[in-house]
Amino acid sequence: MVPDAALNIVWALIVALAVFAYIVMDGFDLGIGILFPMFHDEHERGTVMNTIAPVWDGNETWLILGGGGLMAAFPLAYAILMPALYTPVIAMLLGLIFRGVAFEFRWRTQRARKFWDGAFFAGSTLAAFMQGVALGAILQGIRVEGRHYAGGWWDWLSPFSILTGAALMAGYATLGASWLILKTESELQQRAYRIALRCGLALVIGIAGVSLATPMLHSQYAQRWFQWPNVLLSAQVPLLVLIAAVLFFFALKHHWERAPFFLTLGLFTLSYVGLGISVYPYLVPQSITIAAAAAPASSQRFMLVGTVVLIPIIIGYTVHAYWVFRGKVGTEGYH
Amino acid sequence: MPAAILLARAQFAFTMAFHIVFPAISIGLASYLAVLEGLWLVTARDTYLNLYKYWLRIFATVFGMGVVSGLVMSYQFGSNWSAFADKAGPIIGPLMAYEVLTAFFLEAGFLGIMLFGLTRVGKTLHYIATLAVAGGTLASAFWILAANSWMQTPAGFGTNAAGQFIPLSWLEIIFNPSFPYRLVHMVLAAYLSTALIVGSVAAFHLLRRHDTPEVKRMFSMALWMAAVVAPMQIIAGDLHGLNTLEHQPVKIMALEGHFDSSPHGAPLILFGLPDQAAGRVRAAIEIPLLSSLILKHDLHAPLAGLNSVPRADWPPVAVIFWTFRIMVGLGFAMLALGITSLIARARGSLYTSRTLQRAALFMGPAGICAVIAGWFTTEVGRQPFTIYHLLRTVDSASPLAAPAVASSLAAFALVYFTVFGAGAFYILRMMRSPPHAGEPANPEPVPQRSAGIVPQGLV
Numbered sequence: 001m002v003p004d005a006a007l008n009i010v011w012a013l014i015v016a017l018a019v020f021a022y023i024v025m026d027g028f029d030l031g032i033g034i035l036f037p038m039f040h041d042e043h044e045r046g047t048v049m050n051t052i053a054p055v056w057d058g059n060e061t062w063l064i065l066g067g068g069g070l071m072a073a074f075p076l077a078y079a080i081l082m083p084a085l086y087t088p089v090i091a092m093l094l095g096l097i098f099r100g101v102a103f104e105f106r107w108r109t110q111r112a113r114k115f116w117d118g119a120f121f122a123g124s125t126l127a128a129f130m131q132g133v134a135l136g137a138i139l140q141g142i143r144v145e146g147r148h149y150a151g152g153w154w155d156w157l158s159p160f161s162i163l164t165g166a167a168l169m170a171g172y173a174t175l176g177a178s179w180l181i182l183k184t185e186s187e188l189q190q191r192a193y194r195i196a197l198r199c200g201l202a203l204v205i206g207i208a209g210v211s212l213a214t215p216m217l218h219s220q221y222a223q224r225w226f227q228w229p230n231v232l233l234s235a236q237v238p239l240l241v242l243i244a245a246v247l248f249f250f251a252l253k254h255h256w257e258r259a260p261f262f263l264t265l266g267l268f269t270l271s272y273v274g275l276g277i278s279v280y281p282y283l284v285p286q287s288i289t290i291a292a293a294a295a296p297a298s299s300q301r302f303m304l305v306g307t308v309v310l311i312p313i314i315i316g317y318t319v320h321a322y323w324v325f326r327g328k329v330g331t332e333g334y335h
Numbered sequence: 336m337p338a339a340i341l342l343a344r345a346q347f348a349f350t351m352a353f354h355i356v357f358p359a360i361s362i363g364l365a366s367y368l369a370v371l372e373g374l375w376l377v378t379a380r381d382t383y384l385n386l387y388k389y390w391l392r393i394f395a396t397v398f399g400m401g402v403v404s405g406l407v408m409s410y411q412f413g414s415n416w417s418a419f420a421d422k423a424g425p426i427i428g429p430l431m432a433y434e435v436l437t438a439f440f441l442e443a444g445f446l447g448i449m450l451f452g453l454t455r456v457g458k459t460l461h462y463i464a465t466l467a468v469a470g471g472t473l474a475s476a477f478w479i480l481a482a483n484s485w486m487q488t489p490a491g492f493g494t495n496a497a498g499q500f501i502p503l504s505w506l507e508i509i510f511n512p513s514f515p516y517r518l519v520h521m522v523l524a525a526y527l528s529t530a531l532i533v534g535s536v537a538a539f540h541l542l543r544r545h546d547t548p549e550v551k552r553m554f555s556m557a558l559w560m561a562a563v564v565a566p567m568q569i570i571a572g573d574l575h576g577l578n579t580l581e582h583q584p585v586k587i588m589a590l591e592g593h594f595d596s597s598p599h600g601a602p603l604i605l606f607g608l609p610d611q612a613a614g615r616v617r618a619a620i621e622i623p624l625l626s627s628l629i630l631k632h633d634l635h636a637p638l639a640g641l642n643s644v645p646r647a648d649w650p651p652v653a654v655i656f657w658t659f660r661i662m663v664g665l666g667f668a669m670l671a672l673g674i675t676s677l678i679a680r681a682r683g684s685l686y687t688s689r690t691l692q693r694a695a696l697f698m699g700p701a702g703i704c705a706v707i708a709g710w711f712t713t714e715v716g717r718q719p720f721t722i723y724h725l726l727r728t729v730d731s732a733s734p735l736a737a738p739a740v741a742s743s744l745a746a747f748a749l750v751y752f753t754v755f756g757a758g759a760f761y762i763l764r765m766m767r768s769p770p771h772a773g774e775p776a777n778p779e780p781v782p783q784r785s786a787g788i789v790p791q792g793l794v
Contacts, residue, residue, distance in 0.1 A: 057402070064409055064435050071413060072432040075424020075499070082413025082420070083733040089414055090743045094750050097403045101754050104399055108761045147421055147497065153739035295425040296501045303429040310436045 004297040011073035011300050012283075012290045014307060018069055020272055022062035023131075024175070024265055029056040031176020033099050033124020034169060035195060036117065044188060045117065049103070051183040051329045056103065058318060060096065073300055076147060077283035077293035083149040084142045085134045088156055092130040099123030125169065132168025136161030136210075139278065140217050144287040160213055167206025171268060174199040178260035183329050189257075196260055197252050203264075204245045207271060211238065214278055220286065221278050237274045241267060336719075340732045342740040343415040346747060348714075350407055352707050353751050357401030359706050362476055362522065363529025364394045365469040368449075370556075372465050376458060381772065382548045388453075389549070389770035390533070393762055395450055400758050407747075409435070415740065419721050419731035426492060426500050426508060427482050434478035438471060445471070473522065480521055484514035486722050487713070488582045500722070512582050516575040517713075523568045524709065527669060528702025530560035535699025538692040540769040549770040551686050558685070558695065562673030569666055573629075579716075580630055583723060585644055586716035589652045590659040591626055592616045593640040601626040601638035606660070609653040614642065616656075650718040658711040665705040672698050 029052040039045050071078040082089060102120035106113050137156035144150055177196035181189055215222040225234050244266045251259035281289045294300065368387055375383035409431065412420045420427075448456060448464035456464070491507025492500045502508055534557030540550045580587045588594075592604040594614045603626040607619035627636040641649055672694055679685045717723055721731040 057399075060406075061435075064406055067410055067413075068428070068432045068435045071409075071420060071424055072428030075421050075428055076497075078413045078424065078428075079417040079421035082410065083417045083735055086414050086733070086735060086739055086743070089410055090746065093407050093410060094746055096406065097750060097754055100403045101400065101758065104396060105757055105761065108764075112757075147418075148734050149417065150734070153736050295428065296495065296499075298502045298505075299425040299429050302502065302505055303432050306433055306436050 007297055007300045007304070008290050008294045010304065011069070011294070014311070015066060015069045015073060016276070018062050018066040020269075022059070022066055023272070024268055025059035025062060026056070027172045027268065028052070028175040028179040028261075029059055030099075030124045030128045031172035031174065032179065033120050033176075034128060034173045035176050035180075035199075036121045036124070038191070038195060039188075047184065047188060047329060048180065049106075051180065053103070055321060055325065057100070058321065060100065063096075072303055073295055074283055074290070074293040075295055077288055079147070080142065080144055080149050080284050080288060081138065084151060085137055085156055086153055088130040088134040088137065092127045092134070095123040095126035095130065097123070099127065128169045128172045129165040132165035133157075133161045135168065135275075136164030139164070139214060139275075139285060141286055142284055144284060160217065163206070163209055163213060167203070167210050170199055170202035170206045171264075171271075174203045174264050175261070175268070178264050181257055182261045185328055193252055193255065197249070200245075200248055200252065200260075200264075203267065207241060207245075207267065210271075211241075211274065218286065224278060234277055237270055237277065241270050241274075244270065336729060337737075339735050339737040339740050340729055342737060342744055343732050343735070344728070346415060346740060346744045347411060348711070349744065350404065350411065350747055350751070351710065351714075353755055354401070354404040354408055355706060355710055356703050357397050357404060358472070358475065359521075359525045359528050359703065360397050360532065361394065361401050362472045362525035363527075363532075364390055364397065365465075365472045366526065367529055367533065368394060369462075369465050369469040372462055376462060382552050385549050385770050385772060385774045386553055388774035391450065393765055395446075396758065396762055396765070398446065400755060404751075404755070413733075415733050415735070416721070416731050417733040419726065422499050422726060422731075423486075423722060424499070426485060426502050429502075430478050430482040430485070430509070434475050434482075437474040437478065476522060476525070477518065480518045481509045481511070481514055484517045485509075485511050487511075487517075487717055488513040489722055489725060500725075513575075513578055516571070516578045519571050520568070520575045520709075523564055523571055524702065524706050526560065527564045527568055528706055530557045530564065531669065531672075531695075531698050531700075531702040533557040534561065534695045535697075536766045538695035538699075539766070541686065541692050542689070542696065545769040546686060547769060547771055549772070553770070554695070555680075555685060558673065558676035558680075561669055562677050565666065565669040565673045569670060572663075572666065577630065583716070584639065585641070585648060586650060586655070586713075587630065588639065588641045588644075589650045590655045590712060590716060591630075592619070592652065592656050593626070593638060594642060594652075596638070596640040596643055597627070598637045600624040600633075600635040601630075601640075603629065607656075609656045611649065611652045648719065650716050655712045655716045658708040658715070662705045662708040662712060665701045665708070668698065668701060669705075 032048060032052055036045070036048065039048050067078075070081075098119040100123075102116040102123065106116035106120065109116070133156060136158070140158055140160050142149065142151065143155065174196060177192050177199050180192035181196060184192060215225050224230065244263050248260055248263040248267070251263060279285055281291070283290055283293050368390060371383050371387040371390070374380075375387060412427070445464040445467040448461060449468050453461050485508055488511045489500070490511040491502065491504040493503050495501050533553050537550050537554035537557060540546070541554060576587065591601070592607060592609050593601055594609075594616065600623070602621040602623045604616055604619050604621045607616035607621070609616050624634045627638055628634050630636075630638065641652070675691055675694065676685065679688045679691050685691070719728050720726060721728050
């Protein structure tokens, strides 16, 4: 059995993993939503929808797991972050509702299909942007007094959080476009290559911008990244980002089908690791650490039992579902 | 109570009142589908299969709306009730995490097979999937009601230096005093609501003379449910009320409208206008001593009134006085429908009595209305506390400015009416065409994924 001291770390890893699983998996289907207006005729839209239809809802459930896990394992962090991110979180939820039901409703109506297609685009874009804004708002710092959020309801809005919002949108769009490269053929695929190139450029600029701006927010971030000898290790991250980005554009140029998607995933992984380097051991930067936010061991232990049984099963059938749906989606979808 | 907190309560009530409709129908329909498929497997009659496919389409859409409205609920604890989340998180959090995990695993995992797998996995495996989904909806109800009941009748906990509630015994926390009663009452409510909806759809088609074998079969099944479950629900409700009297007497005083103590037996107030400020019920129509008989099974048993507790601990009396009467009134209307159907059945006029069909049509939304009224009764009756007698609502809210909560409430109202209004419209449109022989195997000829990541091609 896990000793009490390690429980916090185990739970921090589980929550981090759930959030990352959410970001990469819902990322590409939100990205498709962002790119949706670029596809005009009904036939293309149907095909594009079909590439994500079998998996999008499973992807989204990781968000509930991430939020639920945070509340259960680190209630104090949840209680401070949610009011601080009030507007972005609620805007994100409303966006997810719109794009989620649009999946269903657009097939149920001829008359209002344009409306639900618009809802799919707008909801996906809003959710993606607000997730990025939330990240920026956390990084730039949250005012805490005692066990409460002590800021106002517009504190989250800053040039930095808009930058992170835009960068995440570019990232999701890149994931979406390279997913389409993977899943489609002929004309549609050629368009996806061109879209991926533009989105990829925006993403690289976004990553660079956020990476340069973050150390300027707080001396602590700067120390973490630039202090000797940390820099030997931390410098590997931007280096790898550079390599992955160069490979990504190389892969697009040579029309490789799979590499762009996996290289974009690589960029997301590196950015997430970079985030971890900046923030660790805090859950709320500079004020609440993992240990301070932790629920009692009896709570974490009780949950761990169910989690270690069910999460591997969930991962198992998720992998299975993706495996079954590997390869190209035809014009008729998978049916 | 500050405006921001009132708005936060309004927001929770609004989103909850929308949300609860979907799981209530999901629980009921999932079990109904399991019964239909079981009957089909045993009897091999196509009527059951056609009914299964018909209600499966509706189930998928309802389930999808339940998922998105549930997502909002799981974040609202933090966004609007952060002090509660901090203090109760160590206990409520794991219960809700289990709800998510079981919902994720059983419902989402098997729903795909249930929706798209009938022709692909074989009957036995498909039936296992249907049972797993039905079990999953019940497991979700189990965990959510454990969390909810703990807030009403907390047990098995201690407190730490930070003011958090910490778990001491998970068994006592889960099986807290009101939990078994609440679980039974809610699951029966879900079954009854679904039966009334099914009966209403059947009555609609019977009235339009679409009396196919499928329509008659579901009409009969729905009215059997009403006849059997409505009396059970009245008994369960009574037991739940006695349990509440034991653990939350103030809630009972308020919903009965008992402002004054009655040392020699309390009257049952049928109707009246509770005036919380004046501390009395105006224009009361009451039956002497009946309340003591119902609650204590003794005409002259003394019952304490709200004047025996500090005003600061009173719940909003008028709200729950009325929601309770709406719930009970609808419950007895359901009982009347069930009895009428038994009489019609005995006379052999079950499928021909227009009066019965009109009544069944009219009663379609009654179960859902009763569920919402019941939730208002129990949740508003818990006020002014979030955790009964331990944590006040005013000490539970997030440090938010009123305009922030007001704008999010407006946004929720706009989005919910648009989205769930459209959803209700599409569901009603599906219900407008009657189930018939040779229902299509798949819900739609197009991608249809309300939830579930095990898709059609997999199985």
